[in-house]
Structures are given as C-alpha cells and as structure tokens.
Amino acid sequence: MNDSRDPECQRLADAIPDPVHEICQRLASAGHRSWAVGGCVRDVLRGTSAEDWDIATDARPQQITSVFRRVIPTGIKHGTVTVLIKKESFEVTTLRGESAYEDGRRPEKIAFLDDIEDDLARRDFTFNAIAFDPIREELIDPFGGRRDLAARQLRAVGVAIDRFAEDGLRVMRAARFAATLECAIHSDTLAAMGSEVARDTLRKVSVERVRDEWLKAMRAKRPSIAFQLMREAQLLGACCPPLAELPDPSWDETMRLVDATPVDPILRLAALLHGISGPASVAQALKLSKEERGRIEGGLSPHPLPYDPSWTDAEVRRFLQRIGKNHKDDVIALGRAMHDASTSQASPHIEELARRIEGQLDAGVALTTRDLALDGGTLIAKLSLSPGPGVGRLLRLLLERVTEEPELNRPEPLLAAARQIASESDLC
Numbered sequence: 001m002n003d004s005r006d007p008e009c010q011r012l013a014d015a016i017p018d019p020v021h022e023i024c025q026r027l028a029s030a031g032h033r034s035w036a037v038g039g040c041v042r043d044v045l046r047g048t049s050a051e052d053w054d055i056a057t058d059a060r061p062q063q064i065t066s067v068f069r070r071v072i073p074t075g076i077k078h079g080t081v082t083v084l085i086k087k088e089s090f091e092v093t094t095l096r097g098e099s100a101y102e103d104g105r106r107p108e109k110i111a112f113l114d115d116i117e118d119d120l121a122r123r124d125f126t127f128n129a130i131a132f133d134p135i136r137e138e139l140i141d142p143f144g145g146r147r148d149l150a151a152r153q154l155r156a157v158g159v160a161i162d163r164f165a166e167d168g169l170r171v172m173r174a175a176r177f178a179a180t181l182e183c184a185i186h187s188d189t190l191a192a193m194g195s196e197v198a199r200d201t202l203r204k205v206s207v208e209r210v211r212d213e214w215l216k217a218m219r220a221k222r223p224s225i226a227f228q229l230m231r232e233a234q235l236l237g238a239c240c241p242p243l244a245e246l247p248d249p250s251w252d253e254t255m256r257l258v259d260a261t262p263v264d265p266i267l268r269l270a271a272l273l274h275g276i277s278g279p280a281s282v283a284q285a286l287k288l289s290k291e292e293r294g295r296i297e298g299g300l301s302p303h304p305l306p307y308d309p310s311w312t313d314a315e316v317r318r319f320l321q322r323i324g325k326n327h328k329d330d331v332i333a334l335g336r337a338m339h340d341a342s343t344s345q346a347s348p349h350i351e352e353l354a355r356r357i358e359g360q361l362d363a364g365v366a367l368t369t370r371d372l373a374l375d376g377g378t379l380i381a382k383l384s385l386s387p388g389p390g391v392g393r394l395l396r397l398l399l400e401r402v403t404e405e406p407e408l409n410r411p412e413p414l415l416a417a418a419r420q421i422a423s424e425s426d427l428c
Contacts, residue, residue, distance in 0.1 A: 008045055008146065009139050012036070012132045015044045019086045020053045023068075024134045030067045032059035034092070035116055035131035035140065042127045045149055046181070055092045056131065058114045064092055078110055095119040117142045124163055124170045125177065125189075126155045152183040160192035168201035172213035172239075175229040179220035185229070194233040202238045210239045211286040214272075218265035224255035227272065242276040250275045256341035262333055270296040270330070271337060274303065274345070298327030299334050304345040307353045316356045317403050321367050328357055366402045366409050369395040373411045374418065382415055383422055397421050 016036065024034040034057035040050035057064065061081055065071045070084035079094035095113040113119055116131050117140065123129040126145040132138070139146075148155050154177055156163045156170075164170050171193050178185055185193070192198060202210075217226035227243075230236050231251065236244035246254065254275045261271040266288075273279035279300055283293045302323055311319075323331050335350040347353070366372055369392075374382075376391045385391060401417055402409045408417060 006139060009132070009137050012041065012044050012139070013134065013137050015050065016132075016134045017053060017088075019088050020055065020090060021134050023055060023083055023085060023090060023092065026067055027057055027059055027064070028135050030059070030063070032057055032063065032067075033116075033133065034059070034135075035133050037120075037131045038123070038128050041130045041132050042145070042149065045127075045130070045146060053090055055090055056095055056116065056119055057092055058095050058116075060094055060112055064094070079112060097122060116140050121157060123157055124167070124173060126157055129157050148186075152181070153186055154178055154181070154183050154189060155186035156189045156192065160186075160189040161195055161197055164192050164195070164198040165201055168198075168203070168205040169209050169213065171198045171202055171233065171235055172205075172210055172230075175226040175233075175235070176213050176217040176220075178229055179217050179223055179226035182221070182225070190233075193229070193235070198233070199235060199238045202235060205239075207239070207285065208287055211288070214269065214286075215265040218258075218268040219263060222259045223268060223272075224259050227258070228255060240282060242278065242282055243272070246275055253341070253343045257337055257343050260341040261337040264333075266292050266295050267299060267330055267333060270299045271334060274300055274334070295327065295330055298324060299330035301327075302331055303334060303338065305331075305335055305347040305350065305353065307347060307349055309349055309352060311356075313356070313360065314404050316353075317360055317365055317367070317406075320357055320360060320365075321403070325361070325367055328361075332357070363406065365406050366399060369399050371409075372398055372402065372414060373409050374398075374414050379415075379418055383418060385422070394418060394421060397425075 020036060024036075027034045034055055036053055037056045038054050040053045043050040059067070061073070061076045061079055064081050064083070065073075068083050068085070072082040072084065072089075074080055074082045074091070075093075079096050080091055081093075082089050083092050095116060095118070096110045097113050097118055120129040120131060120140065120142055126143040126148045128145070129141075129143050130145040131140040133140070143157050144155075154174055156174075174185060174189065174193055177183065217223050220226065227236075231244070234244070254272060257271045257274065258268050261268045269283075270279070273282055273296065276282065280293065280297050283296045288296070302319070307319070320328060332350065332354045335347055335353070338346040339348070339350050372395060376387075376395060379385060379391060379394060380387055385394075398414060398418060398421070402414070408414055
C-alpha cells in the first residue's frame with residue numbers, strides 16, 4: 001500500500017533522523033532505493049519514539065561501501081554493513097530472500113533481491129513488515145501491518161507455522177510483543193505458537209537469545225502477559241523446565257509478583273524464579289553475568305523475611321551484614337512486591353524493616369571488617385602481632401563486638417578491646 005498523502009507518511013517523514021535521511025539520499029543519488037524498515041517504522045506508527053533505525057536497500061553490499069566513506073562490514077555475508085555518519089552508526093542491509101532455516105535461527109543461504117515486498121515477506125509479524133521510503137515518502141505495507149497495529153493485534157506474516165518453523169526465537173518474540181505492545185495474538189498465530197513444530201524449533205535457539213527476550217519482556221507494564229502465553233503454549237518446558245513444572249497456584253502467585261515488582265529486568269527475573277527450587281542454578285543456566293546472578297541470589301536469599309518487630313538493633317545490623325548493603329534495595333523491593341501481590345512470602349512488617357535498615361545505615365554502622373576504625377596493619381603494629389589468618393579472626397571478633405556496641409568503633413576503645421581479645425585467645 002503506497003500513499004504519499006497518508007498522514008502516517010507525514011508522521012514518519014517528520015520522525016526520520018537527519019543521518020538516516022542523508023544515507024537514503026546518498027543512496028538515491030547513486031541510483032539506489034532505500035527504506036526504513038521494521039521496529040522503527042512500527043514504533044513511530046504507534047506514536048512512540050524509535051530507538052534504532054534500520055535501513056534496507058536494493059544496493060548490494062559492495063555498492064553501499066562505494067557510496068560511503070566509513071563503513072564496517074559487520075554482517076556483509078548476509079548483506080548487512082554498518083554505515084558511520086555524523087558520529088552515529090546505522091545498519092544498512094541489502095534486500096534479501098532466505099532459504100530454509102536449518103538451525104532454527106539463521107537461513108542456510110540468502111539471495112539478494114530488488115523488490116522491497118519480497119524482502120518484507122520473510123519477516124516475522126505484519127507490524128514489523130512495513131517499510132517507509134523517506135525520499136519518496138511512501139509507505140509499503142503489503143501484509144496489513146498498519147491495520148493490525150490499529151487493532152492492537154499480532155499476526156504472523158503469511159502462514160504462521162511456517163514463520164515459527166524458520167526461526168525458533170519468533171515464538172519468544174511473539175510473547176514479548178504481546179506484553180510490551182499490549183496486543184492480542186491472532187488466533188492462527190496463537191495456535192501455531194502452541195505447535196510441536198514451534199517447540200522443536202525453539203529448542204535449537206541458544207539460551208542467551210531466549211534470556212534476552214525474557215529480559216526485554218520484563219520491561220513491559222505486565223510481563224505476566226508474555227510468560228502466561230509461554231506457559232499456555234507449553235514453551236517453558238523447552239527453555240526452562242523448572243518454571244514449566246510449577247503448579248497452578250504457585251504459578252499464579254509468581255505472575256502477580258512479577259507484575260508487582262519494579263521495572264528492573266533482573267529484579268523481575270528474580271521474582272519469576274522465586275518459587276522454583278534452585279533459582280541460582282537457573283540463573284547460571286541462563287548465562288547471566290556474575291553481577292546479575294549475585295543480585296538474584298542476594299535479593300531472594302532472605303525471603304521469606306525472618307524479621308520480627310521484637311528484633312534488637314543488633315539483630316537488624318546482623319541481618320544487614322548477612323544480606324550485604326549492595327543487596328538491601330533488592331531485598332526490600334522484592335519484599336514490598338510480595339506484600340503488594342499478597343504472596344505466601346509477604347511480610348506484614350516490610351516497611352518497618354526498611355525504616356530500621358535505613359536508620360542503621362544513616363548512623364554509619366560497621367557492616368564489614370573494612371568499616372572498623374582499625375585495620376589489620378594497625379593491629380599488627382600496636383599489638384606486636386604476627387601477620388597471618390589470626391589477624392583476620394581478630395578483626396571478625398571485633399566486628400562482632402561493634403555489632404553489639406556500635407559506640408566501640410573508635411580507635412582507642414577498639415584497640416583496648418583488641419588487646420583484651422588477644423590476651424584471652426591464642427589468635428596470633
């Protein structure tokens with residue numbers, strides 16, 4: 001569908017960044033056509049800003065390279081190069097058709113094309129198969145993507161089961177888009193998502209790609225939409241069996257918790273995994289970074305919270321030492337989400353605990369031996385101690401004293417306490 005008078009064309013024309021327009025203009029001057037394609041067009045048509053601008057062209061990679069001075073051959077085998085212009089980078093891809101996807105992710109062969117509609121036919125969903133020519137200000141929408149956007153409907157291009165058989169990640173993308181774009185899935189597409197073909201192809205996809213789709217879904221207002229679709233289509237068994245095995249009541253609780261958790265993908269992933277046995281193992285299987293795994297383990301470790309209002313301040317300090325200052329925000333955020341979602345692990349005293357923790361932090365209490373007023377070198381010099389593990393044990397004993405009596409954490413009282421401990425113990 002080409003209509004230069006369409007107000008949506010004007011909206012896209014106004015949204016095209018200057019560097020993208022320049023790339024298309026320079027290709028046109030060299031005798032080639034080019035289009036903005038995919039998610040950038042979809043997002044502008046939805047009335048939101050586009051984060052990334054991808055460009056498709058009938059120029060071959062070598063022709064693109066000859067037009068621009070600074071080009072990186074990022075995926076030249078598949079027709080993609082990165083053009084650097086005005087301190088920004090843009091992927092420019094030659095129109096292409098694809099053979100069978102033998103590995104469930106990438107086509108075995110590609111063929112360069114001249115027709116934009118043939119290129120759009122290989123894409124996943126209709127609202128991602130729209131192109132816009134910034135030079136002619138023409139919209140190309142051969143599969144009704146604008147209609148589906150208006151209806152807030154996700155529909156596969158062509159035969160849905162064929163699209164899912166080609167690329168196993170597409171079922172994950174469908175679930176993610178249903179949540180992030182808050183759209184329904186067309187009945188044919190939904191049926192194909194639950195097919196054995198879709199599950200078999202998903203099993204071929206790397207865990208890193210699945211993880212990335214999960215984390216993108218966690219940015220939705222209600223991530224539960226995506227994960228509920230995965231469960232109903234029996235996709236979780238292909239990528240995370242422990243989640244698939246959750247009984248219905250636990251699953252329902254988990255979905256409420258994920259939605260109630262602040263929009264932080266890793267924290268929401270912790271919420272997703274909170275009801276399974278061995279969340280740390282799943283986090284490792286998902287190949288999260290060491291820091292991300294630490295957040296999940298640290299955030300979940302004290303739940304259900306052992307806190308009781310009868311705790312002394314020293315017990316609050318010990319709790320804070322156990323979870324670590326770096327994890328206290330995640331612990332409290334998950335505690336609040338559990339309360340808001342009314343889960344079985346909800347604490348009625350989460351706000352009281354949060355206030356008491358902040359009070360201790362504001363007072364500058366010692367949480368590790370590094371927070372003590374004396375270090376190991378000073379103890380060795382002042383007490384004539386021999387370097388070794390005994391000094392570390394002495395510091396830990398001093399931290400225990402300071403945890404009970406924070407006022408001891410000054411050089412002179414701490415040194416006196418160290419002398420007493422050293423004289424009574426064979427530490428050093």
